[in-house]
Amino acid sequence: MSYELIRQLALGSVNQTLTNQAEALDKLDQQYQTSEFSQKQLLQSLDILYKTVSPGNNGKIVVLGIGKSYKIATKILSTLNSLSLHSHVLHPSEALHGDLGVLKDQDCLMLLSASGNTPELIQLLPHISSEIPVILLTCSKDSKLSNHPQVKSLLYAELPTHLKEDTIHGVPAPTISTTLSLALADATVLALSEMLEADVLKRKKMFSMKHPGGSIGSDLxxxxxxxxxxxxxxxxxxxxxxxxxxxxxxxxxxxxxxxxxxxxxxxxxxxxxxxxxxxxxxxxxxxxxxxxxxxxxxxxxxxxxxxxxxxxxxxxxxxxxxxxxxxxxxxxxxxxxxxxxxxxxxxxxxxxxxxxxxxxxxxxxxxxxxxxxxxxx
Structure with missing residues (x-):
């Protein structure tokens, strides 16, 4: 096979991946416009998040994930911090070795697991106080975590079978699932910030105080x-x-x-x-x-x-x-x-x-x- 042919095949692969990503996001949009289950779970999640960080409670949002989900968790944390929402990121392995001390009863947990069957998160839940509500961000609504009694609500990003990574690429490397998880998480966090402060100018001013660097900081x-x-x-x-x-x-x-x-x-x-x-x-x-x-x-x-x-x-x-x-x-x-x-x-x-x-x-x-x-x- 010539190198030029390899290049053309690579170009086609990129185009197909972008097409699949766009289709997955479009289906996610349609899901939250039509699915009563998804809407109900989203509103329950927002209720938990709002109650946690509201001035009367002064709790924090603790985000957990492992592997690629941990990378998504750090991005969610960064967005929460920029919006002045008290938050913390926690690695499940470190949590079992002493970092559980960051959790207080007024906090809430947001678990990230595309499959909903991540062993490290399942092992962690018995050590979490029943006073702490748990939200699961997942691509599966029928899994060990989604059916766990401590999980109070789902942020559900449905991933159709024909768009799963192993179906598309032959390798289950997280790509579309991480895109959907990040998109849904960002949308949820922004909605939460709007619930806490309806005035967009006040939110913008607050954001400028937390993000003084870079091009964004200079614009604000x-x-x-x-x-x-x-x-x-x-x-x-x-x-x-x-x-x-x-x-x-x-x-x-x-x-x-x-x-x-x-x-x-x-x-x-x-x-x-x-x-x-x-x-x-x-x-x-x-x-x-x-x-x-x-x-x-x-x-x-x-x-x-x-x-x-x-x-x-x-x-x-x-x-x-x-x-x-x-x-x-x-x-x-x-x-x-x-x-x-x-x-x-x-x-x-x-x-x-x-x-x-x-x-x-x-x-x-x-x-x-x-x-x-x-x-x-």
Missing amino acids: SHLNDNLLLKASNRGEDEVSNQKASCSSQASSNSLFSLNNLKQALATKSSDTSYNPDSNGSSLASSDDEYSEKRVSIDSNLSNEIQKSQSYQINVDEFSKISEIGLLKLITLYEFIILENPESSSIRQKFKLQILQEYIPEKFVTELMKDFKKVKLT
């Missing part, structure tokens, strides 16, 4: 309070000076004519207090903190603005405001906030800075290049 960096606080502390002294300067400027400018005000703003652009190229001030949005000059994001200043008398106006309205109108605003309000619809570009620049070494001065310098002057007429 504008929601991470730890990161915002760190940036704030770096420029605390500068912000104090800046706030004092802004307050002084607001008081004195109310006495200027419009021409004098323009001249004052131009003069301020040469020091650290103000820059007219910055659209007049900072940029605010529902999920972004803001500041001026060398401090990129300052939650303290943002909080101060929110507590004080402030007036919001967009760039077009500000450019058309009359002299009397502007002086009135300066007199009546401590802060004037210029709104800009291009806040996404600021988040993108901040994300790129987080991926690299975060230098506030560099971030602001790059940011100022995109700001446009607001012309007062």
